[in-house]
Amino acid sequence: MRAYKISQIEQDELDEGLDRVSYFPIRNGQEKKELIIHAIGTVHKIAGSLHGEDLHGRIRIYVGRGGTANVLARLVASNRTRGHQFGVPFALCDTSDIEGAETLAIKMFKLVESTGGLCIKSFDNIAEAGMGYTPNTPQSYLYMTWRVDNYESAVGRLTPTEIQNIADEVRENARWQGTLGELSRQLLTSILKHTRQWSSAVPLIWHKNHRPE
Numbered sequence: 001m002r003a004y005k006i007s008q009i010e011q012d013e014l015d016e017g018l019d020r021v022s023y024f025p026i027r028n029g030q031e032k033k034e035l036i037i038h039a040i041g042t043v044h045k046i047a048g049s050l051h052g053e054d055l056h057g058r059i060r061i062y063v064g065r066g067g068t069a070n071v072l073a074r075l076v077a078s079n080r081t082r083g084h085q086f087g088v089p090f091a092l093c094d095t096s097d098i099e100g101a102e103t104l105a106i107k108m109f110k111l112v113e114s115t116g117g118l119c120i121k122s123f124d125n126i127a128e129a130g131m132g133y134t135p136n137t138p139q140s141y142l143y144m145t146w147r148v149d150n151y152e153s154a155v156g157r158l159t160p161t162e163i164q165n166i167a168d169e170v171r172e173n174a175r176w177q178g179t180l181g182e183l184s185r186q187l188l189t190s191i192l193k194h195t196r197q198w199s200s201a202v203p204l205i206w207h208k209n210h211r212p213e
Contacts, residue, residue: 002207003088006079014072023092033187037194039105042090044200057152059120062145065102067135084145091142098140107179117158117195163192
């Protein structure tokens with residue numbers, strides 16, 4: 001995957017990155033788990049090493065979706081409306097699944113944020129589900145945008161006991177039904193354990209023309 005400085009991104013540069021994004025079906029619980037863990041790992045990579053320094057507690061993240069032809073416009077819109085300086089397309093899905101995939105990622109970050117286990121400063125999605133235009137292409141992308149704040153917020157890791165309690169609560173709380181609540185307790189526990197692993201092997205680097213100074 002390739003990360004970009006949104007203010008100077010060109011379509012041909014973005015296309016190079018789109019060609020490197022992995023495909024994620026979400027037909028069953030295991031496939032949904034793989035998508036969510038990939039999203040978590042991408043956040044850990046951004047906050048942990050992508051910028052050449054530890055930025056846990058200083059990163060604000062947003063997750064959205066776009067078709068091949070309008071990912072660039074979505075990144076630019078996030079730069080304009082949220083002040084997010086950087087972006088990365090991180091998952092390719094069938095367009096028929098893209099809203100569900102976006103909602104899964106958003107719900108997981110909302111869950112972790114609400115329980116105090118988020119490794120970043122904030123998760124900037126307001127809605128708890130995928131929203132907006134559905135692309136008219138067979139496949140679509142999930143992307144992240146982010147900005148680096150000057151001041152750090154306290155962050156923490158969920159304890160093993162907290163993870164077990166959260167997995168139980170998710171399956172009983174109507175807020176998560178239809179998305180995370182449909183996953184087995186074993187899958188939820190496995191996903192939540194990945195929020196503790198701040199190092200990341202996700203293959204995310206800067207596009208050669210976009211490395212920050």
